[in-house]
Amino acid sequence: MSKIKYIIFFAILAFSAGQLLAWGPTGHRVVAQIAYDNLNCRARHRVDRVLGKHGIIYWSTWADNIKSDTIYPESYDWHFQDLDSGLSDSAVLAAMTHYPTVGGNLFRAMDSLVNLLRHDPGNVDALRFLIHIASDRFCPMHMGHLEDLGGNTIRFDWFKQPYNLHRLWDEGIINAVGYSYTEYANYLEDRFADQKKAIRRMSDGELLLHNYRLTEQIYAYQQEWNGNPYVYVYRFAPDMEWQLYAAGIRLAKLLNEIYG
């Protein structure tokens, strides 16, 4: 290969890798954009003052990025709470208040961050964490099973690339649909507008049970899926999109309560 061909080859490689990395956070930005659009005037003004204009969107992935630093090592397990399969409704709901000692710390982190911000709404890092963790709790595989690390050890090919179930729900389906975060937020706000009031009225427990039942369906579907990614997207994109929308509406509700 000539030198110029090498340069072009590696330039294409770097571009492709950059795109893969850049698309991962789309889900968090979709949720943050929907939340931002649903903040009342006072809350939006105050949240902008803490995070900068539209900062809720730009900082929505910071809690993942900070894992590469050493300043908040205790936050590594705030992003998930693994739950066993076959739990009763009451057992699932108990996890929200009794904080299981294994498989993550999402519920405790949520409560601590909300309490902290109620007393100290200008706490920048607490708000940066909250806008992310409040979104992660709507991602089904962040409540997966401990034995497979929330789907991380369930591997298969996805569009001919090695993939796993956790990553599929973090970004694989979103990327396959192919919208930018603003396009996706606009689309979901149109599509689910008639459900906004109902989602606002649901309790945290009802939303958790909804997420848990979806997680159970996702695990069960692994047994019957034929491996075709188009079939998977057709089956599950509507469920994932409802989760994204509900996450945005509920994040707005929470921030309206704290800052509105």
Ligand SMILES: [Zn+2]
């Ligand atoms: Zn996360």
